[in-house]
Amino acid sequence: ATEVGDALPHWEVAAYLVNPAQLTQAARIASLTLGLLITVLLLAIGVGSWLIVRSLNSELKLARQKTDFVSNVSHELKTPLTSIRMFSELLADGRVTDSGKQRSYLNIITAEAARLTRLINNVLDFSRMERGEKKYNFQSCDLEEVVRMTAETFRPHFQANGFKFECAVPEGKILVEGDCDALSQVIVNLLSNAEKYSIAPERRPPARRVDDGDSGHAGAETSAPAKDISVSLAQKSSPLSHAEIRVMDRGPGVPRGSGEKIFEKFYRAHDSLSNGIQGSGLGLTIARQIARAHGGDLVYEPREGGGSCFILRLPVSNTDEHR
Numbered sequence: 001a002t003e004v005g006d007a008l009p010h011w012e013v014a015a016y017l018v019n020p021a022q023l024t025q026a027a028r029i030a031s032l033t034l035g036l037l038i039t040v041l042l043l044a045i046g047v048g049s050w051l052i053v054r055s056l057n058s059e060l061k062l063a064r065q066k067t068d069f070v071s072n073v074s075h076e077l078k079t080p081l082t083s084i085r086m087f088s089e090l091l092a093d094g095r096v097t098d099s100g101k102q103r104s105y106l107n108i109i110t111a112e113a114a115r116l117t118r119l120i121n122n123v124l125d126f127s128r129m130e131r132g133e134k135k136y137n138f139q140s141c142d143l144e145e146v147v148r149m150t151a152e153t154f155r156p157h158f159q160a161n162g163f164k165f166e167c168a169v170p171e172g173k174i175l176v177e178g179d180c181d182a183l184s185q186v187i188v189n190l191l192s193n194a195e196k197y198s199i200a201p202e203r204r205p206p207a208r209r210v211d212d213g214d215s216g217h218a219g220a221e222t223s224a225p226a227k228d229i230s231v232s233l234a235q236k237s238s239p240l241s242h243a244e245i246r247v248m249d250r251g252p253g254v255p256r257g258s259g260e261k262i263f264e265k266f267y268r269a270h271d272s273l274s275n276g277i278q279g280s281g282l283g284l285t286i287a288r289q290i291a292r293a294h295g296g297d298l299v300y301e302p303r304e305g306g307g308s309c310f311i312l313r314l315p316v317s318n319t320d321e322h323r
């Protein structure tokens, strides 16, 4: 309130709040809203920064994996090429006259060429899958034949390298609607991994196995032979009718906590630097993608008594209706 001025002595103009409590309340609401907004803003900045750091980290990880992949693949190409060149030069020179040696050199050349083919097929398939261009030739496919034939192509090589190899397939057809070549490629990838990661008994961890599963088989692996690979096929009825292919080895198994990660692209649980086992980190990625494209799945579980067990499950087709 203030006096109007000399012209109107004793006159005052005044402004009074009708409800002063309302103003206090409005101020409180305004300050609360402002506080809330600032909190939300800070929270958004925090979450945003966390998301950016996370995505940067995963980009970095992928970039590192890609670099490793390039060096792994180059190395994987170089190693078989070097031995193919070396042994074919030896044979071409005519210096090796012993027929046993000649046969063994030829076997090495064949095995190394098969390794090259596997690697190149995997890389090509992977790039097709990444571009969404992978095509399957679905038809009625007899799994019994696919498993038996694929396993038999490995048998001579396994036996020559001191592996105990067992292939247990039931008599009679087990039909699935699928691409026989792609399914065979899954088994090829699993069998070549089984060989690669089966290490000699003296290099194996002495006590417990390192894997994903519950304990309960500790100690048993010490008595099991390390060079033991088996592949089996069976038809199961529960929960739904499906075929189950198991590829098992007595190697060190997949390290604890990596049972799912091993199916990610470029992921390698055993890196080449630390143990010298070469690989591209694509074999299982491709194998699982093929399994899923067939309506099935590929999973890992530790093998009873030590080692790895990869299970490929595929829905079986109705034998009367197959096309």
Ligand code: ADP
Binding pocket: 189, 193, 194, 197, 198, 249, 251, 252, 253, 254, 255, 262, 263, 267, 268, 269, 270, 271, 278, 279, 280, 281, 282, 283, 284, 285, 308
């Ligand atoms: P790689 O070319 O490295 O073998 P894969 O995709 O085939 O790529 O396998 C991914 C990783 O899974 C491997 O680097 C290895 O650490 C692990 N792995 C695959 N198969 C086996 C196995 N039979 N025993 C133990 N570890 C395995």
